[in-house]
Each structure stands twice: as structure tokens, then as C-alpha cells.
Amino acid sequence: MPGSQPENSDVYSVYRNVTTNPTTVGNRVRPMACVASRKFDPAVWTAIARSSTDGRPKEGDVHSPAQAAIGLDKEGYWSLRWLHSVLKEKTGTGACAFRGRLTGTERDEVLGLYRGRQT
Amino acid sequence: MLSLLLHEGATVAERSERRSTDPADAATGSRSVVSGDIWSLAWDREHLGYVIISRAFEDFVLVWPASYVVDEFVRPSFIVEDSDGQKLATWPTRETGLGKHLLFERRASALSDGEVRRISASLDADIDPEVGWATTPAPAGFDDLLVNRWHEWCFNDGHTDDMEGVYIDERRLSACGGSARILAEVFSLGPADARALFRGEQPITLEQAQVLGGRLKRDPQEMLGGDPTERFWSMLADPEFKAEVVSAVERAGLTEGEVRRDAARDSYALAARDDGHDRARQKLLDALRRIGT
Numbered sequence: 001m002p003g004s005q006p007e008n009s010d011v012y013s014v015y016r017n018v019t020t021n022p023t024t025v026g027n028r029v030r031p032m033a034c035v036a037s038r039k040f041d042p043a044v045w046t047a048i049a050r051s052s053t054d055g056r057p058k059e060g061d062v063h064s065p066a067q068a069a070i071g072l073d074k075e076g077y078w079s080l081r082w083l084h085s086v087l088k089e090k091t092g093t094g095a096c097a098f099r100g101r102l103t104g105t106e107r108d109e110v111l112g113l114y115r116g117r118q119t
Numbered sequence: 120m121l122s123l124l125l126h127e128g129a130t131v132a133e134r135s136e137r138r139s140t141d142p143a144d145a146a147t148g149s150r151s152v153v154s155g156d157i158w159s160l161a162w163d164r165e166h167l168g169y170v171i172i173s174r175a176f177e178d179f180v181l182v183w184p185a186s187y188v189v190d191e192f193v194r195p196s197f198i199v200e201d202s203d204g205q206k207l208a209t210w211p212t213r214e215t216g217l218g219k220h221l222l223f224e225r226r227a228s229a230l231s232d233g234e235v236r237r238i239s240a241s242l243d244a245d246i247d248p249e250v251g252w253a254t255t256p257a258p259a260g261f262d263d264l265l266v267n268r269w270h271e272w273c274f275n276d277g278h279t280d281d282m283e284g285v286y287i288d289e290r291r292l293s294a295c296g297g298s299a300r301i302l303a304e305v306f307s308l309g310p311a312d313a314r315a316l317f318r319g320e321q322p323i324t325l326e327q328a329q330v331l332g333g334r335l336k337r338d339p340q341e342m343l344g345g346d347p348t349e350r351f352w353s354m355l356a357d358p359e360f361k362a363e364v365v366s367a368v369e370r371a372g373l374t375e376g377e378v379r380r381d382a383a384r385d386s387y388a389l390a391a392r393d394d395g396h397d398r399a400r401q402k403l404l405d406a407l408r409r410i411g412t
Contacts, residue, residue: 016270039245041195041212043262054276059177081179083216084273085266115243117174117181118236 004092006034006045008111009102011070014047014086015095031072032086033102035114043089048114049082056081062109070100078110080117130164152180152222152358155230157201160272161223161361163375164368167272170217171209171229173239178353179218184269185209185229193257197250201227208253211238215269220277220356220379223365277356279376284322288344292317295337305334319347320384351383351390355403363407371411382406 006012014032032047055061055077062078090096102110152158152175160167170182187207192198196208207229230238241248292298303313306327315321323331325339332339346352355364367378385406390399 016274036212036243038212038242040242040247043195043257044213044266046212046214056178079216080176080181081216081218082273083181083214084270085213085215087263087266118239 004098006037006086006088006091007101008034008037009107010034011072011099011102012047012086012091013071013097013099014049030082031076031099033078033110034086035083035111044085044087045091046114047084047086048078048080048110049084050076050078051082052076055079060113062106062113064106067100070102072099078113080113083114130166152219152225153228154232154235156228157185157207157226158182158358159223159226160217160221161365162221162272162275164365166223167221169207169226171235173211173214173235178356179216180222181214181216183209183211184213184215184265191261192253193255193261194253196253198253199229199251201229203227210265211242211248211250213265213269214239215273217272218275218277218356219358220361220375221272221275222358223361224358277376277379278352279374279380281322281380284324285328285339285343286319286322286346287316287342288347289318291344292342295335295342297331297335297342301334302331305331315388318388319344320388322346348380348383348387351386351399351403352379354396354399355379355383360403360407363404367407367410373410378407378410381410385409 011031011033013029016028016030031050033050034045035048036046038045050064050072052074053076055063056079057063057077060080064072064076064078066072066075086096092098101107152172154172154174156172158170158172160170169185169187170180171185172180173183174181185207186192186196186209187205189206192206192208195212196210198206198208200206203226205227209229238248238250287297287302297317299310299313299317302308302316303310306313306316308316312321316323328339328343331342335342354360364375364378364382367373367382368375371378373381382403383406386399386402389402389406394402
């Protein structure tokens with residue numbers, strides 16, 4: 001089923017359900033892109049999150065124009081700072097809804113940022 | 120089960136005996152963050168767990184979650200022996216970005232930089248890196264708890280809610296005809312509070328910015344800038360300050376976010392424009408040592 005099996009550059013709106021510390025409360029739903037579907041992990045895939053308020057292009061964050069069609073209402077940045085895991089079991093559900101795919105230069109730059117993280 | 124992964128109740132004081140035994144660290148007090156090293160994490164005096172550093176950047180790290188608890192040596196972690204001969208499990212497929220402010224103490228080394236790169240590259244290509252994978256399946260609920268907890272730490276930026284808002288840029292406001300005296304008049308403040316707003320030591324709300332813009336007949340955006348204390352806040356995220364931050368938290372009964380905010384603002388208020396790194400570092404240490412005394 002499209003959207004439940006993430007592929008690189010797929011964009012999801014991921015709901016945060018753990019906000020126990022006041023300092024960690026941020027947006028409850030964040031846009032995230034798949035950068036590794038993780039064959040060797042049965043439970044998770046790797047996501048890079050997008051921020052519309054804390055972009056740091058001088059530190060390598062990738063610019064992302066607003067794209068309302070895939071749920072990206074404001075201009076923002078993709079950053080390795082926000083790399084984390086997303087449960088495969090919840091992918092495609094209301095907690096992790098498929099919104100579309102990155103394309104063109106933005107797709108190449110986001111995947112390049114991730115793949116180049118060790119260099 | 121899950122005792123260390125969830126880390127509930129353990130304080131940094133109870134965990135801090137597990138620090139690095141590397142003679143180089145003891146001699147130099149080194150806190151440099153290096154790929155392949157094992158660090159403990161802490162926030163608000165709570166021990167959060169262990170990580171292997173997969174890559175260190177200026178302001179943040181990428182890490183692999185890790186655990187010394189044998190009951191947590193479950194798939195898909197692999198088992199590695201650290202430089203002290205202790206076995207630990209680590210989850211390279213669950214790499215997470217964390218702010219450096221969460222790093223507490225370097226404990227030991229586990230892998231070389233080259234090994235970290237090789238394992239990462241293999242997994243990115245869906246090739247088995249041929250490490251010592253754990254064979255025990257994860258128990259029900261383990262993955263959910265691990266992912267949720269690390270998700271929370273990934274998005275812990277260490278800032279307090281009252282750091283949000285907008286900040287006056289002293290030079291831009293002056294160029295618009297503004298001054299501390301006008302701020303005092305518009306917001307009914309005393310001289311010290313007005314000066315703090317003028318220098319950007321405290322944020323203002325967007326509504327206040329609109330009022331000020333109306334008073335000066337200028338677009339509010341022309342007089343605003345970023346948080347000027349952020350330079351000190353970022354410096355303070357370096358783990359070399361963590362022990363002093365934890366001491367201040369214990370002494371003052373504040374949250375860690377409040378201690379970091381206050382130390383950054385205090386250092387900024389006393390900073391000279393030409394302060395270099397060493398002077399700024401000393402001002403941060405002095406500010407931390409004043410908190411709660």
C-alpha cells in the first residue's frame with residue numbers, strides 16, 4: 001500500500017506522543033523525510049525532520065521551499081540535527097501520514113546530506 | 120527489563136562513578152567528542168543512558184543508542200567490548216541527532232572512527248556489516264519505548280519556553296530612532312529593565328514589537344534580530360561545562376534549562392564586544408558559579 005512502506009525521500013507528517021518535559025515540547029506534528037528504509041531493522045526507518053523556525057544553512061542544513069501539496073506550508077530546512085527513528089508499525093497511520101515525495105534538487109540534496117554525514 | 124534504557128530514577132550522581140578511565144582524559148580533563156567513543160547522557164540531573172558517538176558536529180552529535188544491561192542485548196543491536204573490557208549493545212540502525220548539551224561524561228571507547236564509518240556505509244547500502252548481532256528478539260513494547268524516548272531527546276533543544284519570542288537588535292533599533300529611554304516609556308519600565316530589553320538580553324513578544332513599531336512609525340522587523348545570547352548558549356552546550364551546569368542545578372534548585380538560560384544571559388550582559396573565546400569561556404564559568412550562591 002503506498003505510504004506504509006517508506007522509500008527514500010518519502011515525506012510523512014509524524015505525530016509526537018512523548019512530551020513529558022516542558023523543555024522538549026515543540027511542534028506536535030513535524031514533517032519528516034525518509035533517508036534510510038532500514039532493511040536490517042524490522043521495527044524502524046530513519047527520518048530527517050524539517051524545521052521552519054530553526055534552519056542553519058551555514059551548518060549544512062538543506063533549504064526547503066514551501067510545498068503545500070505535500071504538507072510543507074512554510075519555507076524551512078532539513079537538518080541532520082533532527083535525525084531519528086520512526087516506527088514502521090505506525091507508518092501510514094494517522095500518527096504518521098504519508099504526504100508525498102521530495103523531488104529534483106531538494107531530494108538529491110537531502111539524501112546527499114544524509115549519505116555524506118560521515119565525511 | 121528496560122531498566123537502563125528507560126533510566127527512570129537514576130541521577131547523574133549515582134551514575135557518575137562510571138566515568139572514563141582513559142589516562143589521557145584524567146591528565147587533560149579532555150571533553151573532546153570523538154566518533155566511536157561512549158558517552159553518558161543526562162538532563163536535569165537524570166541519567167538518560169549511554170550512546171556511541173557516530174559523528175560529532177559543532178553544535179550536535181549523531182549517536183547510536185547503547186546499553187550495558189545484558190537483558191537489553193536484543194535485536195537489532197550488536198554487541199561490542201569497550202576499552203575497559205565491558206560489553207555493551209548498540210543500535211546503529213537507530214542513529215539519532217542530539218544536542219551536545221545532553222552529553223555528560225565520556226566513559227570509554229568502543230569503536231574506531233573507521234569502524235563507525237564502515238558499519239554506517241554498509242547499513243545505508245542495506246549490506247550486512249557482519250558485526251556481532253544480538254540473537255535475542257526484542258520483547259513486546261521494547262522498540263516502541265526505545266523509539267519514543269529517543270525521539271523525545273532528539274527534540275530536546277535545552278531552551279526554556281521563555282526564551283521564545285523576538286529580540287531587539289540594539290544597533291537596528293537605534294537606526295530606527297529607538298533607545299532604552301523610549302523602551303522605558305512605551306513599556307513603563309525602570310532603567311535597568313529597559314536597558315536589558317534594549318540590549319536584547321530579554322525577549323519581547325510580537326505584540327510588544329508591534330506597539331514599539333507603532334511608536335517609532337517603523338516596520339517592527341527593521342528593529343529586531345536574533346537572540347544575542349545564543350552565542351553563549353551554544354558555547355555552554357559543550358560538555359566541558361556540563362559538570363558545572365549540574366552543580367549549579369543542584370545548588371540553586373533550578374531546572375537545567377533555567378541554569379543554561381541564566382548563565383548565557385548573565386555572560387552576555389557582562390561581555391565586551393571584543394571578547395575572544397577564552398574570555399567568553401571564563402565569563403560562562405563565572406556566571407555558572409554565581410548561580411545559587
